[in-house]
Amino acid sequence: xxxxxxxxxxxxxxxxxxxxxxxxxxxxxxxxxxxxxxxxxxxxxxxxxxxxxxxxxxxxxxxxxxx
Numbered sequence: 001x002x003x004x005x006x007x008x009x010x011x012x013x014x015x016x017x018x019x020x021x022x023x024x025x026x027x028x029x030x031x032x033x034x035x036x037x038x039x040x041x042x043x044x045x046x047x048x049x050x051x052x053x054x055x056x057x058x059x060x061x062x063x064x065x066x067x
């Protein structure tokens with residue numbers, strides 16, 4: 001790895017990760033850290049701040065949804 005290779009911290013475990021084509025799971029250090037992060041999003045432990053969106057499916061009646 002050259003001295004000019006950018007390094008970032010894994011969002012899950014904070015270990016340094018080289019930002020290179022060889023690093024398959026970047027910005028994560030491993031598949032494990034990537035899956036932990038995905039699980040946190042799926043369980044809604046992580047969210048993007050902001051106003052909640054209206055649920056457009058609730059506003060549609062069943063007939064217009066399936067046309």
